[in-house]
Amino acid sequence: MSTDIYPKVTKRRRLNIKLPWKSIIGTIVLVAALSLFVAHYYKSTFVGLTDRHAFDVAQIAKNISKGKGFTTRIIRPFNVGLIESTHRYTVEINTAPAYPYAVAALFHKKGSSDQGIIWVSLFFLILTIISTGLLGWLIFDLRVGLLAMSVVGVSGPVIDAGASGTEWTMAAFLFTLLLFSVLFHHRAVSNGRKFAGIAYVITSAIIIAALFMTNHILVFLLIPLALHYAFTGPSRRLHTIVFIVAALILIAPWAYRYASLAGGSIIAANAWDIFSNSKASPGDVFVRSSDQSQRSIFRALLFPLEHFNAFSAKLIAGTSALALASVPMLGLAILPMVVVSVLYKFDSESGNIVRRFIYAAVIILTILFAVFSVDTRSIILFAPIVGIFGSAYFFKVMTERNLHPVYVNLAIGAVILASCWPSLAEMMVRRDAMPRSEIVTPNEYFVSLNAGGLRGVVYTDQPWLAAWRMDVTAVWLPQSDDDVVELTSAGFPMRVIIMTPAVEDYPPAEIWYLVHRSKLWRDYIRDPDACMEEFQRTAEPPQFWFERFQKYMKERRRTLALSRSISGFVVRDAGIVRALPGQGWGATPYGIIVMTGVTP
Numbered sequence: 001m002s003t004d005i006y007p008k009v010t011k012r013r014r015l016n017i018k019l020p021w022k023s024i025i026g027t028i029v030l031v032a033a034l035s036l037f038v039a040h041y042y043k044s045t046f047v048g049l050t051d052r053h054a055f056d057v058a059q060i061a062k063n064i065s066k067g068k069g070f071t072t073r074i075i076r077p078f079n080v081g082l083i084e085s086t087h088r089y090t091v092e093i094n095t096a097p098a099y100p101y102a103v104a105a106l107f108h109k110k111g112s113s114d115q116g117i118i119w120v121s122l123f124f125l126i127l128t129i130i131s132t133g134l135l136g137w138l139i140f141d142l143r144v145g146l147l148a149m150s151v152v153g154v155s156g157p158v159i160d161a162g163a164s165g166t167e168w169t170m171a172a173f174l175f176t177l178l179l180f181s182v183l184f185h186h187r188a189v190s191n192g193r194k195f196a197g198i199a200y201v202i203t204s205a206i207i208i209a210a211l212f213m214t215n216h217i218l219v220f221l222l223i224p225l226a227l228h229y230a231f232t233g234p235s236r237r238l239h240t241i242v243f244i245v246a247a248l249i250l251i252a253p254w255a256y257r258y259a260s261l262a263g264g265s266i267i268a269a270n271a272w273d274i275f276s277n278s279k280a281s282p283g284d285v286f287v288r289s290s291d292q293s294q295r296s297i298f299r300a301l302l303f304p305l306e307h308f309n310a311f312s313a314k315l316i317a318g319t320s321a322l323a324l325a326s327v328p329m330l331g332l333a334i335l336p337m338v339v340v341s342v343l344y345k346f347d348s349e350s351g352n353i354v355r356r357f358i359y360a361a362v363i364i365l366t367i368l369f370a371v372f373s374v375d376t377r378s379i380i381l382f383a384p385i386v387g388i389f390g391s392a393y394f395f396k397v398m399t400e401r402n403l404h405p406v407y408v409n410l411a412i413g414a415v416i417l418a419s420c421w422p423s424l425a426e427m428m429v430r431r432d433a434m435p436r437s438e439i440v441t442p443n444e445y446f447v448s449l450n451a452g453g454l455r456g457v458v459y460t461d462q463p464w465l466a467a468w469r470m471d472v473t474a475v476w477l478p479q480s481d482d483d484v485v486e487l488t489s490a491g492f493p494m495r496v497i498i499m500t501p502a503v504e505d506y507p508p509a510e511i512w513y514l515v516h517r518s519k520l521w522r523d524y525i526r527d528p529d530a531c532m533e534e535f536q537r538t539a540e541p542p543q544f545w546f547e548r549f550q551k552y553m554k555e556r557r558r559t560l561a562l563s564r565s566i567s568g569f570v571v572r573d574a575g576i577v578r579a580l581p582g583q584g585w586g587a588t589p590y591g592i593i594v595m596t597g598v599t600p
Contacts, residue, residue: 023142026146027133027142027146030133030146030149030150031129031130031133031149034126034129034149034150034153034154035126035129037153037154037420037423038122038125038126038129038153038159038162039122040427041156041159041163041423041426041427042118042122042159042162042163044426044427044429045160045163045426045427045429046115046118046163048114048443049114049117049118049165049468050164050443051164051165051166051375052462052464052465053095053166053375053464054117054118054164054165054166055464055465055467055468056072056074056094056095056464056467056468057095057099057100057103057117057165057166057167058103058112058114058117058165058468059072059073059074059464059467059468059471060072060092060095060100060104061100061101061103061104061107061112061117062104062107062112062468062471064100064101064104064107065104065105065107065108065112070091070092070097070100070101071090071091071092072090072091072092072094072095072467073090073467073471073472073473073474074463074464074467074474074476075090075463075473075474075475075476075487075492076094076269076287076288076476077287077288077289077290077475077476077478077479077483077486077487078269078272078286078287078288078289078290078291078294078295079093079094079269079287080290080486080487080490080492081290081291081292081295081486082261082262082263082269082295083261083262090473091261093258093261093262093268093269094268094269094270096167096212096213096214096215096216097213097254098167098170098210098213098214099120099166099167099170099214102120102170103116103117103120106119106120114165117165118162118163118164118165120165120170121161121162121163121164121165121166121167121169121170122162122163122169124162124169124170124172124173125158125159125161125162125169125172127173128152128169128172128173128176128380128383128384129149129152129153130149131173131176131177131180131384132145132148132149132152132153132176132383132384132387132388133145133146133148133149135176135179135180135183135384135385135388136148136149136387136388136391136392138180138183138350139183139348139350139351139354139388139392140346140348140351140388140391140392140395141395143391143395144388144391144392144395145388145391147387147391147394147395147412147415147416148384148387148388148390148391149387150416150419151331151333151334151387151390151391151415151416151419152383152384152387154416154419154420154423155328155329155330155331155383155419155420155422155423156328156420156422156423156426157325157328157329157380157422158329158380158383159423160377161329161377161380164377166375166377167214167215168215168375168377168378168380168381169380170214171211171214171215171218171378171380171381172380172381172383172384174207174210174211174214175211175218175221175381175382175384176384176385177207178204178207178208178211178221178225179354179357179358179384179385181200181201181203181204181207182204182225182228182353182354182357183350183353183354184196184200185197185200185201185204185229185232185233185239186232186233186349186350186353186354187350188200189232189233189234189235189239190233190349194235197233197235197239198238198239198242201229201239201242201243201246202242202243202246204225204243205242205243205246205247205250206246206250208221208222208225208247208250208251209247209250209251212251212254212255213254215374215378216258216267216268216270217267217270217365217368217369217372217374218365219251219266219267220364220365220368221361221364221365222244222247223360223364224357224360224361224363224364225243225357225361226240226243226244227360228356228357228360229243232353251266262297263295263296263297264297265297265300269287270372271297271300272286272287272294272299272300273372273373274300274303274304274311274371274372274373275294275300275303276373277314277318277373278307278310278311278313278314279307279309279310279313279314280303280307280310281310282507283505283506283507284476285479285507287476288476288477288478288479288483289478289479289480289483290478290482290483290486290487291479311371314370314371314373315367315370315371317370318369318370318371318373319366319367319370321370321376322366322369322370322376322378322379324376325376325377325379326379326382328422329379329380329383330379330382330383330386330387331386331387331390331418331419332418332419333390333414333415333418333419334386334387334390334391334394334415334419335386335390337389337390337391337393337394337397338386338389338390338393340393341389341390341392341393341396344393344396346392346396347396348392351389351392354385355389358382358385362382365378365381394411394415398411440589440590440592442462442465442500442501442502442592443465443469445500445574445589445592446462446465446466446469446470447469449469449470449498450469450470450471454470454472454496455470455472456472456473456495456496457472457473457474457475457492457493457494457495457496458470458472458473458474458475458496458497458498459474459475459476459477459478459494459496459497459498460474460475460476460477460497460498460499460500461476461477461499461500461502461503461506461512462500462502463475463476466498473492475487475492475494477497477499477503477512478562479510479561479562480561480562481561481562481563481564481565484562484565484599488599493598493599494565494566494599495596495597495598495599496594496595496596497566497569497593497594497595497596498592498593498594499512499515499516499592499593499594499595500591500592501590501591501592503516504516504517510561511525511560511561511562511563511566512562514560515566515593515595516591516593520535522571522593522595523571524553524557525557525563525566525567525568525569526568526569526570526571527568528553528554528557532550532553565599566595566597566599568597568598569595569596569597570595570596570597571593571594571595572594572595572596573594574589574592574593574594
């Protein structure tokens with residue numbers, strides 16, 4: 001028996017959903033176009049890895065892909081002194097694990113290569129571009145999202161950051177996801193959805209932990225986000241407590257690992273980066289020393305007080321460098337609009353809430369990036385939201401002016417053209433048509449040494465190159481004889497030294513600087529008596545002058561650190577560099593000094 005009320009008529013419910021197909025298709029086309037633009041830019045400008053941190057990440061990822069765990073082949077003298085466990089000197093405590101593991105996954109499938117690490121970085125760049133458009137759409141409207149996505153996607157410095165092979169595109173993507181959680185949390189609490197609000201708070205804690213695992217310094221984003229929750233919404237106290245507890249629980253395992261390895265520092269050896277590039281410790285001098293007096297975490301905490309002048313000078317120089325880097329990366333067309341928009345309130349309440357968090361995050365991270373000598377590419381973190389706010393203000397001006405759609409479209413085209421012009425100019429350079437120099441680069445030289453089968457521990461001023469290109473243990477040139485003693489006792493004897501032109505950036509008082517610049521010093525280190533006899537026979541100086549010069553060299557050698565450790569080391573012929581894989585050419589190394597010997 002039929003149960004239909006109208007047995008002769010069958011009614012079917014039809015799902016009647018009208019999707020904005022035009023907008024969806026247009027967005028997909030734009031994403032595809034931006035992806036092709038990024039790919040073409042990468043193909044046109046790729047010359048291999050050049051960033052030293054990318055080399056560091058690459059060799060860590062190679063170790064992971066080979067089943068050696070989160071280890072490194074770069075030996076920093078400071079780390080050897082810092083890590084107490086004698087069998088764990090190769091444990092990595094300078095680089096966060098998330099990005100190296102992502103690269104290792106590709107290395108495991110495709111093999112290790114320069115292209116592999118850059119592909120991973122570019123992949124996260126594409127995700128960042130897409131998330132920029134979606135975030136702009138949700139905060140404001142589709143027009144803002146598409147323009148912001150376009151401006152970020154065609155920016156040359158942004159793509160350069162993606163093609164550098166570093167972790168900053170991954171961090172930028174995660175930071176954009178964090179802004180999603182802030183946005184959705186605001187909407188949830190505004191609509192009275194309590195459980196959804198707590199869910200988004202926990203989500204933001206998970207993302208903070210992921211950012212910590214991407215770059216250790218980003219854990220300090222916990223501060224502005226906790227302040228944001230403390231002053232937002234009706235359940236601010238509960239949400240703040242939930243966020244802090246969840247974030248601390250999530251970061252605790254890795255933070256404990258670092259604290260147990262690095263003398264109590266939850267950001268591992270990065271805590272001592274506060275010394276680097278300051279007047280108190282120029283360049284990388286600090287990490288090249290195993291000085292016991294500097295190993296306590298309290299030395300890093302007290303640095304701003306004990307060396308206030310050096311700290312303040314470093315802070316000013318660092319923030320200035322970040323500000324200068326932000327201009328081309330964030331765009332000359334959009335950045336001024338963002339600056340002016342600070343004086344105005346957006347029509348979107350969500351936009352104002354997110355902007356309030358961004359202000360606090362920018363201030364805190366800029367100071368921390370400057371203090372801990374973080375790469376200026378870290379500015380890409382703010383590129384998506386800057387593009388969104390700039391695009392929102394742009395359309396606000398266009399609306400207030402009540403311009404004809406034709407003029408609005410022309411203005412949009414002008415903004416995009418101004419943003420992509422540096423990229424277009426860079427792609428026009430024909431690198432394949434440029435004549436190859438007869439002077440070999442250190443990068444190419446280490447490739448040649450690898451092809452020649454050189455193995456063992458190598459002491460060098462560019463250990464990241466040696467570790468990646470040669471797959472050997474590379475020790476950063478130490479500061480003193482005591483450092484060499486500690487390194488030798490740790491299982492890293494000094495037998496092969498390779499110095500590149502980068503030694504010219506070392507302080508002139510260092511023996512490495514003198515030995516690299518002067519053949520006289522290289523001969524004198526090997527055999528002082530034979531060197532002086534050769535000098536007297538060749539130069540034929542007056543006897544009284546020669547005696548004074550001989551006395552000066554003896555006294556100077558006595559005051560130089562490491563003079564005892566490298567005594568007797570002999571300079572070897574660097575040789576003609578072999579043809580690189582896929583290239584039928586050779587070149588002569590210039591400014592590359594190879595020394596061998598045994599430390600007394």
